[in-house]
Amino acid sequence: MIPRIDRPGILFAVIGGAGLALPLVQFKANRIVAGEGLALPAALPLGWVATVVIAAALAAGLILRAPWLRLGAAVLGLGATVSALGGAATALTPPDDTLARVAPASGFWLMMLALSLMTADALTRLRPPLALRWLLLGAAIAAVAGVLSSGMLDGISVMREYAARQDMFLREASSHLVLAFGSLALALLAGLPVGVAIHQRAAWRGPVLSALNVMQTIPSLALFGIMIPIFGWIAATWPAAAAAGVSGIGIFPALVALFLYSLLPVVANTLTGLSAVDPAATEAARGLGMTRPQVMTRVLVPLALPVLLAAIRIVLVQNIGLAVIAGLIGGGGFGTFVFQGLNQTAMDLVLLGALPTISLALVAGIAMDLTVEASHKGAA
Amino acid sequence: MIRIENLSRSFDGKPAVQDVSLTVERNQIAALVGTSGSGKTTLLRMINRLVEPSAGRVLIDGQDSRDMPAHLLRRRIGYAIQGHGLFPHRSVAQNIATVPRLLGWDKARIRVRVDELLGLFGMEPADFRDRMPSQLSGGQQQRVGVARALAAKPDLLLMDEPFGALDPVIRAKAQADLRQIQRRLGTTLVLVTHDMDEAITLGDRIAVMDAGRLVQYDTPAQILTAPATPFVRDLTGSGQRAFQLLSLTPVADLRRPGEASGTPIATDATLRDALSECLTSGREALPVAGGGIVTLDAIRGAAAE
Amino acid sequence: MTGRAILAVATAALLAFLASPASFAPVFAPFTRNGAPAIYTQTPILSLTLSHLALVAAAVAVSTVVALALAIAVTRPAGREFLPLARTITAVGQTFPPVAVLALAVPIMGFGAGPTLIALFLYGLLPVFENALAGLTGLPRSVTEAARGMGLTPRQRLWQVELPLALPVILTGMRLTAVISLGTATIGSTVAARTLGEVIIAGLLSSNTAFVLQGGAVVGVMAVLIHAGFQAVERLAASRAGRA
Numbered sequence: 001m002i003p004r005i006d007r008p009g010i011l012f013a014v015i016g017g018a019g020l021a022l023p024l025v026q027f028k029a030n031r032i033v034a035g036e037g038l039a040l041p042a043a044l045p046l047g048w049v050a051t052v053v054i055a056a057a058l059a060a061g062l063i064l065r066a067p068w069l070r071l072g073a074a075v076l077g078l079g080a081t082v083s084a085l086g087g088a089a090t091a092l093t094p095p096d097d098t099l100a101r102v103a104p105a106s107g108f109w110l111m112m113l114a115l116s117l118m119t120a121d122a123l124t125r126l127r128p129p130l131a132l133r134w135l136l137l138g139a140a141i142a143a144v145a146g147v148l149s150s151g152m153l154d155g156i157s158v159m160r161e162y163a164a165r166q167d168m169f170l171r172e173a174s175s176h177l178v179l180a181f182g183s184l185a186l187a188l189l190a191g192l193p194v195g196v197a198i199h200q201r202a203a204w205r206g207p208v209l210s211a212l213n214v215m216q217t218i219p220s221l222a223l224f225g226i227m228i229p230i231f232g233w234i235a236a237t238w239p240a241a242a243a244a245g246v247s248g249i250g251i252f253p254a255l256v257a258l259f260l261y262s263l264l265p266v267v268a269n270t271l272t273g274l275s276a277v278d279p280a281a282t283e284a285a286r287g288l289g290m291t292r293p294q295v296m297t298r299v300l301v302p303l304a305l306p307v308l309l310a311a312i313r314i315v316l317v318q319n320i321g322l323a324v325i326a327g328l329i330g331g332g333g334f335g336t337f338v339f340q341g342l343n344q345t346a347m348d349l350v351l352l353g354a355l356p357t358i359s360l361a362l363v364a365g366i367a368m369d370l371t372v373e374a375s376h377k378g379a380a
Numbered sequence: 381m382i383r384i385e386n387l388s389r390s391f392d393g394k395p396a397v398q399d400v401s402l403t404v405e406r407n408q409i410a411a412l413v414g415t416s417g418s419g420k421t422t423l424l425r426m427i428n429r430l431v432e433p434s435a436g437r438v439l440i441d442g443q444d445s446r447d448m449p450a451h452l453l454r455r456r457i458g459y460a461i462q463g464h465g466l467f468p469h470r471s472v473a474q475n476i477a478t479v480p481r482l483l484g485w486d487k488a489r490i491r492v493r494v495d496e497l498l499g500l501f502g503m504e505p506a507d508f509r510d511r512m513p514s515q516l517s518g519g520q521q522q523r524v525g526v527a528r529a530l531a532a533k534p535d536l537l538l539m540d541e542p543f544g545a546l547d548p549v550i551r552a553k554a555q556a557d558l559r560q561i562q563r564r565l566g567t568t569l570v571l572v573t574h575d576m577d578e579a580i581t582l583g584d585r586i587a588v589m590d591a592g593r594l595v596q597y598d599t600p601a602q603i604l605t606a607p608a609t610p611f612v613r614d615l616t617g618s619g620q621r622a623f624q625l626l627s628l629t630p631v632a633d634l635r636r637p638g639e640a641s642g643t644p645i646a647t648d649a650t651l652r653d654a655l656s657e658c659l660t661s662g663r664e665a666l667p668v669a670g671g672g673i674v675t676l677d678a679i680r681g682a683a684a685e
Numbered sequence: 686m687t688g689r690a691i692l693a694v695a696t697a698a699l700l701a702f703l704a705s706p707a708s709f710a711p712v713f714a715p716f717t718r719n720g721a722p723a724i725y726t727q728t729p730i731l732s733l734t735l736s737h738l739a740l741v742a743a744a745v746a747v748s749t750v751v752a753l754a755l756a757i758a759v760t761r762p763a764g765r766e767f768l769p770l771a772r773t774i775t776a777v778g779q780t781f782p783p784v785a786v787l788a789l790a791v792p793i794m795g796f797g798a799g800p801t802l803i804a805l806f807l808y809g810l811l812p813v814f815e816n817a818l819a820g821l822t823g824l825p826r827s828v829t830e831a832a833r834g835m836g837l838t839p840r841q842r843l844w845q846v847e848l849p850l851a852l853p854v855i856l857t858g859m860r861l862t863a864v865i866s867l868g869t870a871t872i873g874s875t876v877a878a879r880t881l882g883e884v885i886i887a888g889l890l891s892s893n894t895a896f897v898l899q900g901g902a903v904v905g906v907m908a909v910l911i912h913a914g915f916q917a918v919e920r921l922a923a924s925r926a927g928r929a
Contacts, residue, residue, distance in 0.1 A: 214909065289453070
């Protein structure tokens with residue numbers, strides 16, 4: 001009997017097959033010369049092993065039905081692809097050569113795409129319980145950290161750029177985190193009380209929400225730009241502020257710009273969450289003798305929590321992405337590498353900024369999704 | 381005992397309740413009835429100060445309700461509302477435990493009390509304790525709402541249309557249960573309803589409100605037989621009055637010696653039940669459980685009073 | 686009513702500024718220092734605005750067509766198998782930062798409008814797809830059943846029942862895409878696309894706040910207008926679909 005062909009499997013096989021045919025890596029003798037593309041299996045010794053594993057994984061996607069097996073095959077394929085990339089870099093770079101560059105090329109990205117899609121598809125079919133999904137997320141983070149720290153990818157151009165500016169990378173990474181999480185914290189601090197206030201005073205809703213909406217329409221680039229002279233002026237006018245580190249250059253303008261962008265989701269969702277609470281529940285809470293703060297903390301906030309967490313998810317993912325723009329105005333963060341790389345047409349440097357940003361946004365998004373789901377269960 | 385003295389309240393200059401005075405004796409049920417907008421709910425909410433009176437005062441066991449902070453007052457008074465207002469994020473047990481926890485009872489005492497109340501309302505504690513409100517039927521939610529109101533053993537219970545969201549069959553059962561529990565616990569109960577039948581079934585006394593004023597405060601029989609104003613007469617519904625009146629008297633009151641055939645009727649059934657039974661079975665007299673009969677003629681006489 | 690008045694004033698101001706930027710010099714002069722020019726003149730702002738809008742319009746049009754086709758495909762019986770996967774990709778895809786997508790498109794497309802168009806297209810796919818999916822899967826069962834019962838072919842059901850009913854929701858997706866693209870397109874100037882971002886970046890490089898403000902204001906006002914325009918069309922579509 002011929003096994004039934006899995007339709008999404010066809011998609012993965014086509015993308016992955018194209019990836020196998022296209023160059024896995026691009027080799028340059030130095031940063032300036034034009035590169036040469038090398039496909040699997042020729043890119044490394046024993047390249048045919050990786051080729052076979054990846055092809056088998058894609059074939060498994062075509063015929064296997066059991067989600068666990070599909071997941072296993074996809075993860076195996078991902079492992080083989082990453083190993084091949086590392087192996088190719090080691091094999092192609094002459095010993096003690098610091099000029100040669102081996103960069104992942106279209107074939108690598110397509111195979112990663114195909115196998116990641118297959119992983120995501122298998123996970124969707126599995127519908128794992130919440131706890132297992134947390135575990136899987138943790139396992140994925142641990143796997144990436146393991147691969148990076150094992151040194152098997154050290155020959156890859158991005159990792160070489162990283163090795164060359166390790167200290168700077170850590171500094172920009174922490175600025176990026178400060179920008180994304182700091183602005184979120186500020187937005188919660190300011191936005192929650194505002195949301196509560198406009199919930200209690202309907203007359204303020206229109207003006208407050210309109211003002212915040214208009215703020216969202218200002219392009220991020222301009223909002224970041226406007227903050228520079230404002231902070232410069234503040235620093236120049238109040239010596240105390242300048243002494244506290246406030247200035248037109250540095251992290252402050254970016255932080256405040258991100259804060260302003262975050263206000264609308266926080267305020268609007270606070271209002272939505274509070275408004276969705278059944279008035280009978282609040283009435284009963286008051287009638288049973290809860291004080292106003294008790295009604296807020298024991299009834300309204302827990303019931304509005306899922307919507308609040310959804311706002312935190314939106315803001316966090318959005319700010320991790322927008323914080324890249326801080327790199328353009330000297331605010332630090334991963335954007336520093338992105339824009340430096342764009343200026344110098346050095347794609348490795350762009351990747352050094354873009355890949356951690358995307359990973360961070362992805363992890364934050366998934367973690368917050370899981371948190372929101374957990375809170376729904378709590379409130380159900 | 382609760383004593384309402386010259387209570388008034390207006391909203392934005394419009395009077396909602398005007399100069400209402402009434403007394404509810406201990407262990408009694410007072411039903412506040414009236415059309416919507418008559419001020420009955422505002423009057424109820426002034427008792428636990430969810431609405432602060434513009435004038436007048438409320439004495440609970442002789443003590444002015446303004447002598448203590450409003451939230452402490454409310455913890456002493458049970459409160460149940462239409463649509464139950466259960467907290468959807470808390471289990472049945474946590475909902476019932478709301479006031480005891482506010483009062484700082486210890487955990488063991490709270491657990492015992494929760495189980496006791498669940499038992500009282502015919503809900504198996506082991507089965508219901510940890511359910512969420514969304515996992516209950518409408519009737520069960522309503523019972524948990526009342527159990528929550530009674531959790532801290534209040535002497536006084538306020539209810540605002542507690543059965544409004546229930547279908548007629550469950551509603552009748554809920555009314556009977558409430559009556560029984562109220563008698564057993566000796567709770568004083570003030571109940572708002574727009575349903576005259578409910579007021580007659582449950583109320584020891586009925587307060588009829590119209591346009592913010594108390595137009596009559598009397599026993600159900602007096603309300604039916606001697607309405608103070610045309611409004612009260614309309615509210616009781618002219619076509620229904622005879623039946624409402626019959627529903628106030630137990631069969632036992634009209635029992636007399638004699639013999640009749642067929643299934644006997646219970647002594648605590650009302651004359652309305654007996655009438656219905658006579659008509660459907662085509663009998664002139666019914667045997668009463670434990671001896672004696674009740675006749676159609678006697679019932680007719682009672683209705684014509 | 687005040688909302689409409691504000692929109693009218695904003696439109697008038699925008700058109701006047703685009704027609705004759707120089708006459709707005711006194712407005713922006715206070716934001717310059719050391720006698721720097723108050724109005725950006727390297728490239729006419731009108732032409733930047735038009736190419737900005739063209740870029741956004743092209744991206745929105747392409748993303749709408751592709752996203753709608755995909756949404757229709759995964760809601761047909763033949764494509765149902767792809768539905769869960771499509772949902773996952775949509776959810777994950779939206780967490781990708783637009784700036785990163787833009788930067789990553791450069792090696793494929795080179796500098797210029799290309800990577801911007803790619804980034805805007807990819808980023809614009811998701812809102813339309815998500816909303817089209819919601820619109821097409823959220824139809825009342827009674828309606829689709831009735832259509833089947835009356836003997837409409839699958840194709841007729843799609844064109845005569847499903848799409849018209851889903852239209853308001855699809856338009857909402859297009860609105861989100863358009864407004865996001867409008868702002869994101871400014872970043873395209875960092876990879877040499879001709880957009881209003883050029884004005885803002887020129888302001889950033891020369892510390893000329895006036896440039897930053899005028900670039901930002903033009904984009905912001907256009908975003909508000911496009912938002913309002915789409916909402917008006919959505920209301921119309923909703924009333925046609927019998928929902929309002």
